[in-house]
Amino acid sequence: QVRLQESGPGLVKPSETLSLTCTVSGGYISTYFWTWIRQPPGKGLEWIGDIYYSGTTRYNPSLKSRVTISVDTSKNQFSLKLTSVTTADTAFYYCARCMGSNVLDYWGQGILVTVSS
Amino acid sequence: EVVLTQVPDSQSVTPKEKVTITCRASQSIGTNLHWYQQKPDQSPKLLIKYASQSFSGVPSRFSGSGSGTDFTLTIDSLEPEDAATYYCHQSSSLPITFGQGTRLEIK
Numbered sequence: 309q310v311r312l313q314e315s316g317p318g319l320v321k322p323s324e325t326l327s328l329t330c331t332v333s334g335g336y337i338s339t340y341f342w343t344w345i346r347q348p349p350g351k352g353l354e355w356i357g358d359i360y361y362s363g364t365t366r367y368n369p370s371l372k373s374r375v376t377i378s379v380d381t382s383k384n385q386f387s388l389k390l391t392s393v394t395t396a397d398t399a400f401y402y403c404a405r406c407m408g409s410n411v412l413d414y415w416g417q418g419i420l421v422t423v424s425s
Numbered sequence: 426e427v428v429l430t431q432v433p434d435s436q437s438v439t440p441k442e443k444v445t446i447t448c449r450a451s452q453s454i455g456t457n458l459h460w461y462q463q464k465p466d467q468s469p470k471l472l473i474k475y476a477s478q479s480f481s482g483v484p485s486r487f488s489g490s491g492s493g494t495d496f497t498l499t500i501d502s503l504e505p506e507d508a509a510t511y512y513c514h515q516s517s518s519l520p521i522t523f524g525q526g527t528r529l530e531i532k
Contacts, residue, residue, distance in 0.1 A: 352512070352523055352524075352525050352526050353469065353512060353514075353523040353526075354523075355520055355521040355522065355523070366519060368520040368521075369520060370520070402468050402469075408474075409457055409475075409516050410457075410516030410521055411459050411471065411474045411475070411516060412459070412461075412469075412471060412514070413471050413474075413480065414471075415468040415469055415470070416468060417467075417468055418468045
């Protein structure tokens with residue numbers, strides 16, 4: 309079964325860059341789109357964007373100017389960078405596999421990233 | 426962007442009760458509507474894809490229906506472990522969007 313695991317700093321200072329990595333196991337990253345989603349504590353879900361193994365990316369227009377998603381097929385990983393963070397970027401960040409027509413079938417456990425000085 | 430509106434926002438229900446959650450889309454999305462269950466301190470899990478197809482391993486008491494703009498998630502004979510927040514999600518057009526969530530509390 310496919311498993312996804314997020315990793316990265318749990319605390320980021322305002323104006324700095326949030327960087328997270330998702331490691332995929334139990335399956336190859338060389339197919340499907342791979343997605344980042346976030347959820348502020350106690351609130352709803354927001355799609356950040358995704359990447360195909362070839363490097364094709366799709367981003368939420370609301371975050372596009374600050375987001376970069378990349379993939380490393382040799383490590384079966386994909387990554388998220390979010391620049392110029394503010395307290396509004398404090399959230400649980402999830403990585404997920406996007407099968408078929410953008411259905412999110414497997415999710416990581418999530419990582420809480422707090423933006424605070 | 427497609428806006429999804431779920432009704433109700435929250436509901437308190439008793440075990441074995443039948444529960445219906447609705448999701449309305451701001452424009453027609455065919456059957457590109459999916460349902461997720463999120464239990465406290467867990468990540469969301471896929472329940473229903475393409476409006477009515479059960480995902481692997483999901484109990485048969487969960488079912489979905491609808492097309493176009495109006496969709497329904499039904500839980501027959503609610504179990505205590507079904508206490509969770511349920512989200513609908515549209516994949517018809519980018520950006521992918523989610524409903525605001527429906528919180529189910531078990532009495």
